[in-house]
Amino acid sequence: MPRKNPAIFKNLNSEKNGTTAEEVVTRLRDMIHSGELRSGDKLPPERDLAKSLGVSRPTLRAGIRSLSTVGILQSRQGAGTFVAAAEDSPTLDGSPLRMLSALHGFTSDEMFEARLALEMSIAGLAAERATSEHVTLMAEEIAGMYASLDAPEQYLVHDMQFHQTVAAASGNRILTSLMNMVATILFDSRSKTVKRARDLKESAEQHHNIYRAMRERDAEAARRAMHDHLVETQKAQRLEELETANPSSKNGKKK
Numbered sequence: 001m002p003r004k005n006p007a008i009f010k011n012l013n014s015e016k017n018g019t020t021a022e023e024v025v026t027r028l029r030d031m032i033h034s035g036e037l038r039s040g041d042k043l044p045p046e047r048d049l050a051k052s053l054g055v056s057r058p059t060l061r062a063g064i065r066s067l068s069t070v071g072i073l074q075s076r077q078g079a080g081t082f083v084a085a086a087e088d089s090p091t092l093d094g095s096p097l098r099m100l101s102a103l104h105g106f107t108s109d110e111m112f113e114a115r116l117a118l119e120m121s122i123a124g125l126a127a128e129r130a131t132s133e134h135v136t137l138m139a140e141e142i143a144g145m146y147a148s149l150d151a152p153e154q155y156l157v158h159d160m161q162f163h164q165t166v167a168a169a170s171g172n173r174i175l176t177s178l179m180n181m182v183a184t185i186l187f188d189s190r191s192k193t194v195k196r197a198r199d200l201k202e203s204a205e206q207h208h209n210i211y212r213a214m215r216e217r218d219a220e221a222a223r224r225a226m227h228d229h230l231v232e233t234q235k236a237q238r239l240e241e242l243e244t245a246n247p248s249s250k251n252g253k254k255k
């Protein structure tokens with residue numbers, strides 16, 4: 001239920017003419033921090049909210065869009081806009097990073113380096129903290145990988161879910177969100193080349209090494225296995241990209 005004109009609405013009216021979407025973002029965030037808006041709450045109707053904030057509807061919409069992108073608000077078709085429920089783990093999709101990447105021309109090497117740093121930390125924590133449920137889920141994803149060695153797209157889904165399970169097992173939602181943001185972009189580009197993958201079996205074995213370290217609660221081995229896996233993944237992806245760009249070339253023959 002929309003509460004009536006919380007005090008926090010007042011100041012926007014008095015702000016000088018340059019009320020931007022960013023200020024809308026700040027104001028809505030403040031309302032969430034102060035508890036005026038709680039998780040699961042529905043935002044007041046757009047017209048009322050724009051009026052109480054003293055902004056135009058397009059400005060309000062832009063602010064809401066930004067907060068939706070980072071998973072703080074959720075727009076549900078036909079139902080309105082809601083504050084994300086607290087129990088949902090924050091879902092940063094790739095879009096802010098994608099936009100930054102387009103603006104600044106981040107290279108895929110930088111993306112990989114970021115993923116490596118994040119996932120090695122995550123693997124170390126997960127080895128110490130994974131519950132037996134997490135470990136079982138990891139094993140299931142690995143079984144899925146072995147079952148789809150001949151279906152690369154399917155394989156990639158299990159691959160992604162395995163990494164998400166490890167991230168969940170790390171118990172750090174910040175690292176998990178950051179990892180998801182980076183990994184989503186890398187998995188997206190991988191999905192365009194993965195049908196040319198060789199050695200998916202080798203990749204499945206690398207996941208198995210990570211899994212084994214988790215089961216043995218060996219943080220250092222988990223970090224190392226994750227490192228080796230990601231380095232090999234980057235090599236594989238490069239080869240696939242080369243072949244996709246240049247289908248006739250037969251480079252990258254099997255060892």
Ligand SMILES: [Zn+2]
Pocket residue numbers: 159160163207229233
């Ligand atoms: Zn993987």
